[in-house]
Amino acid sequence: MQINVNTDRTIQKHQGLDEHVETVIQGSIGRFGEQVTRVDVHLSDDNKEKHADGGNSCMMEARVSGYQPIVVHEHATELHQSIKNAGGKLARALDSALGRLADKNKHVSVAAVATDLDGDIDPLSDKHLTDS
Incomplete structure (x- = not known):
């Protein structure tokens, strides 16, 4: 399964963030094995300019062989929490x-x-x- 992590200008992308995303995805949907060919993850902080809470957004799109892409969205105060919650939503x-x-x-x-x-x-x- 290929995992692509994309961030907008409001999120600083670093190796630890990529590793966290991969760990969450493997833990959440690793059991689907070869059925899921690719997962695209898009991270952003919608309220970074406003210094408000709850604006961290995670969108995950799973490409499944023989099926339409499956997309989930999650918002949370902490970026890591939005990633974890989105992983759970994607698994369901x-x-x-x-x-x-x-x-x-x-x-x-x-x-x-x-x-x-x-x-x-x-x-x-x-x-x-x-x-x-």
């Missing part, structure tokens, strides 16, 4: 999206199985066992 979004994709691929028509009184329908394919 991937669980949901990839779960739907798996369900779609393994879909069994309940109606076909329920009405199959003579047992000639394969529940894994919804096809009649007598069909060639």
Whole structure:
């Protein structure tokens, strides 16, 4: 999985920040392995000029093979907290999206199985066992 960290002019990019982002992403979505090909992370401080709290923003976009990109946004007072929270959101979004994709691929028509009184329908394919 390739991880790209991007910052705007309000965030100072350094090696420790890159390592923190990689650690959070690997911990959150590492289990998806080869399904996620790339994660783009965009960091900014929307309120840096105003010296206000809560403006640290983290946007993560995961590229999944065979699926549309999945994007999450998070704001927090601390940059590290927004990264951690976004990692959790991304994990939940991937669980949901990839779960739907798996369900779609393994879909069994309940109606076909329920009405199959003579047992000639394969529940894994919804096809009649007598069909060639």
